[in-house]
Amino acid sequence: MEVESMDGGPRDGDEVDAIVDAWQRERPDADLSPMEVLSRITRVARHLDRARKTAFATHGIEPWEFDVLSALRRSGDPYQLSPGRLVAETMVTSGTMTNRVDRLVDRGLVDRAPDPHDRRGVLVILTPLGRQTVDAALDELLQWERSILSALDAADREHVAATLRVLARSL
Numbered sequence: 001m002e003v004e005s006m007d008g009g010p011r012d013g014d015e016v017d018a019i020v021d022a023w024q025r026e027r028p029d030a031d032l033s034p035m036e037v038l039s040r041i042t043r044v045a046r047h048l049d050r051a052r053k054t055a056f057a058t059h060g061i062e063p064w065e066f067d068v069l070s071a072l073r074r075s076g077d078p079y080q081l082s083p084g085r086l087v088a089e090t091m092v093t094s095g096t097m098t099n100r101v102d103r104l105v106d107r108g109l110v111d112r113a114p115d116p117h118d119r120r121g122v123l124v125i126l127t128p129l130g131r132q133t134v135d136a137a138l139d140e141l142l143q144w145e146r147s148i149l150s151a152l153d154a155a156d157r158e159h160v161a162a163t164l165r166v167l168a169r170s171l
Helices: 015-026 032-055 061-074 082-092 094-106 128-148 154-170
Strands: 002-004 010-012 111-117 117-124
Touching: 002 032, 015 032, 015 094, 032 061, 061 094, 061 111, 061 117, 061 128, 082 094, 082 117, 094 111, 117 128
Parallel strands: none
Antiparallel strands: 002 010, 111 117
């Protein structure tokens, strides 16, 4: 896409450049630099959301199911966490997590067991089917993510990751 640069000459650009240029024309007083970054992050996130849904659908799971299963898988053998830890890992409410665990138990992807260290507690345990499912979905997701990042070389990917890490820490 060719858009007009600030000096009036043509430049190679994207949709965000066109939006920023239009705003700059209408609001020359506004500092549009945040839009240059955050609108692109939003657009990349939309592509990633579509890729995640496609990758997970291939393996019969929803994005929220992947989030729970992957938290358990990342916890290491024996692949079990308390519901409270799952809430912290996935950033949902405890009521939402209870519903999600119920649905995953019904599908045979996780089990519940008493917590041997807490009489009142339970543990959510990844089943062999859950482990197989999350591993396959992760492999598929990584293929999509590599495709999304294919326009960047390794050094650019490292730079973007480092810059986004600084931004994420500040939030």
